[in-house]
Ligand code: SF4
Ligand code: SF4
């Protein structure tokens with residue numbers, strides 16, 4: 001049954017919202033951001049900061065927009081003189097003890113206290129410059145969290161996250177009044193597998209990530225929408241880069257997958273994206289040694305091998321590869337009447353599952369790879385050991401960014417990857433490809449949701465996306481035209497394979513869509 005709607009106006013903009021919607025959320029529909037600190041859509045409402053005061057016609061007192069439900073005929077004014085003056089007062093109180101830290105604070109440039117003070121705070125303080133501000137030393141809360149109490153505005157977002165979402169209540173508000181601060185349980189640490197979210201939730205620079213400390217100022221960062229590669233959950237993330245180096249991973253909200261959160265495993269899973277020991281040029285074997293060459297020469301070598309091959313071909317692929325690369329890697333051996341018998345397999349590193357109890361269906365999954373489901377939909381199997389054994393008698397073995405390579409086999413090894421494992425030195429041809437931060441592509445998560453990720457930095461040297469490499473090779477073998485973009489590569493997937501039918505990059509947007517008929521795994 002459709003939700004019952006109520007009609008109201010916010011700053012003279014009429015909106016209709018489902019009954020029960022909070023005024024602060026209804027305001028977003030009217031294009032109005034009501035200043036706020038304690039409110040967060042992923043946490044229970046606390047109503048403690050009073051920053052979201054607004055005027056509602058026919059109500060004698062100002063109301064907090066985060067705890068007031070929209071009602072039929074309501075007239076909300078966020079910019080009335082009374083509302084603005086009340087919020088300016090709240091800011092003045094918050095700043096009494098807040099240090100003038102912005103020049104050295106990691107949060108500067110993405111701090112809500114800075115933003116709202118700039119927007120509607122007083123131009124100057126009424127306190128004497130000699131007023132001694134409260135001082136408490138910095139505390140080490142856990143493996144990746146520092147607490148700077150002087151900057152804390154006691155919004156309690158961190159306390160509520162640990163209590164209601166992580167359901168491990170190790171934080172509290174200790175003391176009262178202007179002596180209050182966030183305390184950590186004397187016998188506990190902030191080391192829950194999802195604890196890093198308190199850093200994102202903190203609206204000021206009071207909770208800081210040790211990993212990101214002093215790495216960059218907010219305005220130096222470039223941002224790209226991506227998907228976490230840490231497990232099969234497929235959490236939506238933003239990759240922050242500084243000078244083409246990934247320096248931070250943060251959650252990107254997707255109500256269908258990860259709401260507003262990511263786990264610490266995913267948050268820290270980015271250093272490999274910056275590896276310096278990359279393959280930067282195609283390599284071909286000459287005189288028993290690998291030598292750098294150009295793409296054309298390398299492609300000719302591969303097509304010569306494939307044209308001359310008969311019998312069994314084995315593809316050993318990484319479940320971190322994009323759907324597009326996996327598709328074209330398969331196309332290389334499909335059809336064409338060359339009489340090749342194709343086997344494709346992947347293996348996944350497994351780990352411990354770690355749920356976030358307050359959010360249904362959200363967990364760090366045991367399967368630590370982002371695209372196992374995609375590989376399955378494309379026809380790759382999980383019998384890796386059998387495929388390895390089959391590789392020993394195969395005419396050609398194609399390895400796609402998988403370090404577990406068979407020892408020198410009867411057949412010809414073609415290695416396509418980001419780095420060169422020792423055994424890949426046996427390859428006839430080595431082709432360099434981009435990693436997830438260096439290309440556009442899609443993954444399919446464990447629930448069959450197809451999600452796009454975007455390029456965050458350039459690939460090194462001559463490395464190109466996997467889909468480009470395999471589509472060029474397919475075209476060289478006479479199997480259709482090559483594709484020029486990831487979107488085109490995906491369109492080819494959608495034309496060919498039933499689960500992807502009807503989907504396109506445009507439709508997927510950056511929150512994804514379920515693949516048709518992709519059964520949810522048991
Ligand atoms: S540490 Fe940050 S999130 Fe926690 S109460 Fe203080 S300001 Fe709020
Ligand atoms: S749950 Fe999985 S996908 Fe989500 S952040 Fe953690 S590792 Fe990444």
Ligand code: FES
Nearest residue numbers: 036038049050066
């Ligand atoms: S955001 Fe409404 S009281 Fe804090």
